[in-house]
Amino acid sequence: MANLLHAPRGTLDVTPDQTYKWRHVEQTARSVAARFGFEEIRFPTFEYTELFARGVGDTTDVVQKEMYTFEDRGGRSITLRPEGTASTVRALLQNGMAGGPLPLKLFYLISCFRGERPQAGRLREFHQFGAELFGAAGAAADVELIELAGSILKTLGVTGLRLELNSIGCPECRKQYHAALRDYFKARESELCEDCKGRLERNPMRILDCKVPACKEIAKDAPLVLDYLCEDCKAHFEEVKARLDDAGQAFVINPRTVRGLDYYTRTVFEFVDEAQGLTVCGGGRYDGLVSQLGGPSLPGLGFGMGLERLLILMEAQGCTFPSAPRGLVYIAPLGAQASLKAAALTRTLREAGIAVETDLVARSVKAQMKYADKQGFAYSVVIGDAELEKDEATLKSMRGDGAQVVPLTPDAFRTAVCAATAQTKQEEG
DSSP states (O other): OOOTTSOOTTOOOOOHHHHHHHHHHHHHHHHHHHHTTOEEOOOOSEEEHHHHHHHTOTTSHIIIIIOOEEEOTTSOEEEEOSOSHHHHHHHHHHTTGGGSSSSEEEEEEEEEEOOOOOBTTBOSEEEEEEEEEESOOSHHHHHHHHHHHHHHHHHTTOOSEEEEEEEOOOHHHHHHHHHHHHHHHHTTGGGSOHHHHHHHHHOGGGGGGOOSHHHHHHHTTSOOGGGGOOHHHHHHHHHHHHHHHHTTOOOEEOTTOOOSSTTOEEEEEEEEETTTOOEEEEEEEOTTHHHHTTSOSOOEEEEEEEHHHHHHHHHHHTOOOOOOOOOSEEEEEOSHHHHHHHHHHHHHHHHTTOOEEEOSSOOOHHHHHHHHHHTTOSEEEEEOHHHHHHTEEEEEETTSSOEEEEEOSHHHHHHHHHHHHHHHHHHHO
8 A cells, every 4th residue: 555655656855955956957957058049848748658659769668668658538548758859849840840940949847757766866757957959960069969968067067077979870871780780689689688689670779778787798799880880970970079179078989878769860978977977968869750750851959967867966076056045034023913013014025025934823032033043034023012112123133243223114114124135135146
């Protein structure tokens, strides 16, 4: 029986003491993406299952083993999105964006769902920043996308990452490569897992991505895709490398990088943490995906950046996060009349854009001050009978470095508090 007081296995609560870190990462990604000309797109959490079967690839582990698929009340097969690219392509086709100005640059911040074995940085519901670029076939677009990912990571203060680069060619040159892989794996077919035996004829490249130890060991000596690139794919890859060199972006060629989804063509890349071996960002080209899903022949490329993994890495590296947001002013009333006055003054300050709270649970002044200190308020105002009679109170710094008398009439109170707290409010952002 499920424990209703525990979140489902492989999911994560993000509590207020952590959400400000998430918000910092998300806002940074949005800001950097905007500098590169990318605009936000949003799409449904679930799609028809066929979209992912056709787009992601029915020989992938994602489609074969990991998708959350169910039948809705109308008998339609529905799947919670396991990634964002297929949904982005569906959305651009449905909304006629493929016929607009090109290149089309889109980004998204989404939750994704995969039924994997939960472990550090790998959850069944995980969060991702993704960027997709359509309508640019040249190597300059590959490098711009890589630079976008690198710029986000650099702006967040992440260091020690290795950019791993490969080309897996186009459908034409991959025919020869697939033939070579089949010949190689056929000789050891009996040693492959059952899934890889099925992949042998349909898509032998998927064997290279298998996590089963025996298959990984066999794949170590398999032919390399770089040896089978056609002239056009070779030229494209050489230009990508030259442009990365020109941009000062270090990289290493990893001929085993193939990515786990079937839609990739030509350039594929990953940013890998050298200390922990975590892949925090990965992507590449998918020039045939738009037409495969029923659209025009439109080149595309993109990447996904896992936020859970990124935050784990940032914490491990001691990256700087902005301070958690805190209230600016706490108004502590003593008595029923003071509570009414405090509520009115609270509304006045909130309308002026100041983060302010007042007591809601009839605590003593001592208990209220303890709460205000614990919550990190910068200033406090105590209102009792004496303050009501004089129609003024004392605005005190919770750090003990200043105090001043402020009137309790709403307009004058707002003006005085705004002036006194202006510097602190600016520092709090």
